[in-house]
Amino acid sequence: MNSSKLGSFVKVTLLLSTVAAILTGCVNASVDQIVFNEPTEGIGDASIVILGRRHSSDYDTEPEFIECVGDHIAAKDKGIRVVGELEFVNSLYPWFEPRTAPMHPRDIDRLLQQKPVADKMLELNTEYMIWVDGSTERTNSSGSLACGIGPGGGGCFGFGTWGDESNYEAVIWDFTDKAEVGRISTTASGQSYMPAVIVPIPIIAPVQGTACDGIANQLLQFLSEKY
Amino acid sequence: MxxxxxxxxxxxxxxxxxxxxxxxxxxxxxxxxxxxxxxGANKVIVEGDFPTPIMTPLPLNIGVWYPDEFRNHEFTDMAKTPQDSSWVVKTGNAQVAMWDVLLAGMFQNFVEMKSAPGHGVMNQVVDAVLIPEIDELQYAIPTQTHVKIYEIWMRYRFKLVDINGEPLAEWMMTAYGKTPTAFLRSDTAAVNMAAVMALRDAGANFVLSFSKTPEISDWLTNMSTESEEVTP
The missing domain is CATH 1.20.5 (Single alpha-helices involved in coiled-coils or other helix-helix interfaces)
Incomplete structure (x- = not known):
């Protein structure tokens, strides 16, 4: 590659990086945690399961968020086996439905009194059960955007903005000791913008993604021997 | 050229x-x-996979009879204003699929009856026949409630009869399912998901409440007493 080609490649890369940085909205995030009895040598061959709380009447913990946290943990530490939420809930139906899910670690003993449930739990070899409760809500929105189409072409004009806020809390249950061993909470907020002059340019604040990364990184510190 | x-x-x-x-x-x-x-109306034919319940099956030989209204159940809500949307939600197939799987896992023996139980009707021999009916179904979508969840609520009426159609018990049961809005998920897909959640909840509620329903509890006690008397 000659110097002029290298120069233009660097210019294009810099331009794309700048555009990518500009097109991402800002997010403020904070994470708090309290943990006890952290496993010092990882969790070995055991598995973990991350479940969403769905008993509240006005919100639902998003399944996509639970999947995001699980994927993040599994990607960062290949040694941790994360059982999928739907797989776990289906294999123990109907004991982890919103109506029947245990609300306290001591309720696990009640479940294990049923032999088929105890056998299935043994088969899944779940060491930690992590309950995530929360949601991402739209806090405000303003502006207007109009799009039109005609014989000469189409286009949009206007400006829209909206804010999102994520609040999640993860509670870690030690399945062997039937006890709560940790609590992690995260909040994130951000403002997204959508200016449009012929073409709409979305500048999206990754609020839920930031909350997912925050909570997953803290869980990794708890579960993984590498972190 | x-x-x-x-x-x-x-x-x-x-x-x-x-x-x-x-x-x-x-x-x-x-x-x-x-x-x-x-x-046009939003049309949802509810589809989903329903897991087998993990439990010790009750020692009963139970039959089920699905009335035509149940088997072909559909809920229709026509728009009252131009801003509203009309909905047709067909739950019949999903209802039968869910209850077949649930009852097969919940009872030691489970059969679908050939015909409605009654005097002089040729049918399978069972301890009792369960007849489910859907009394009411309600739904809510974010455009109505301004909350970002889709909801389905159902009320069932169950009848437990003997093979001659004589009533043993009758009780009501509710079920509720909800699902949050998601990026690129259509209204119809979300209503389907909420309906599947409501059906799963119906199964969970049935498992929890069946033996605790007073009339059923009495009938189960009588059944066990009779079997003890027969056993030498």
Whole structure:
């Protein structure tokens, strides 16, 4: 590659990086945690399961968020086996439905009194059960955007903005000791913008993604021997 | 040669014009179909996979009879104002699929009856026959409630009868399912998901409440007493 080609490649890369940085909205995030009895040598061959709380009447913990946290943990530490939420809930139906899910670690003993449930739990070899409760809500929105189409072409004009806020809390249950061993909470907020002059340019604040990364990184510190 | 080239020069733009006109017609048709589709009712045929319950089966030989209204159950809500949307939610197939799986896992022996239980009707021999009915179904979507969840609520009426159709118990049970809005998920997909959640909840509620229903509890006690008397 000659110097002029290298120069233009660097210019294009810099331009794309700048555009990518500009097109991402800002997010403020904070994470708090309290943990006890952290496993010092990882969790070995055991598995973990991350479940969403769905008993509240006005919100639902998003399944996509639970999947995001699980994927993040599994990607960062290949040694941790994360059982999928739907797989776990289906294999123990109907004991982890919103109506029947245990609300306290001591309720696990009640479940294990049923032999088929105890056998299935043994088969899944779940060491930690992590309950995530929360949601991402739209806090405000303003502006207007109009799009039109005609014989000469189409286009949009206007400006829209909206804010999102994520609040999640993860509670870690030690399945062997039937006890709560940790609590992690995260909040994130951000403002997204959508200016449009012929073409709409979305500048999206990754609020839920930031909350997912925050909570997953803290869980990794708890579960993984590498972190 | 000159004439041939001239012919090409004349024909090429006219083909392009014809092609562009065709494309425009297709686009216009697509736009018209898109706008007309907004006039029709949202139709959801509920589909889902239902897991087998993990439990010790009750030592009963139970039959189930699904009335036609249950087997073909559909809920219709026609729009009252131009801003509202009409909905048709067909739950019949999903109801039968869910209850078949649930009852097969919940009882030691489970059969679907050939006909409605009654005097002189040729049917399988069972301890009792369960007849489910859907008393009421309600739904809510974010455009109505301004909360970003889709909801389905159902009320069932169950009858437990003997093989002659004589009533043993009758009770009501509710079920509720909800699902949050998600990026690129359509209203119909979300209502389907909420209906599946409501059906799963119905199964969970049935498992929890069946033995605790007073009339069922008495019947189960009588059954166990009778079997003890028969056993030497």
């Amino acid at each position: 000159e004439a041939h080239l001239l012919g090409l020069m004349i024909s090429a733009p006219s083909e392009k014009i014809a092609y562009a006109t065709g494309l425009l017609k297709c686009a216009a048709c697509a736009i018209i179909v898109f706008f007309l589709s907004a006039c």
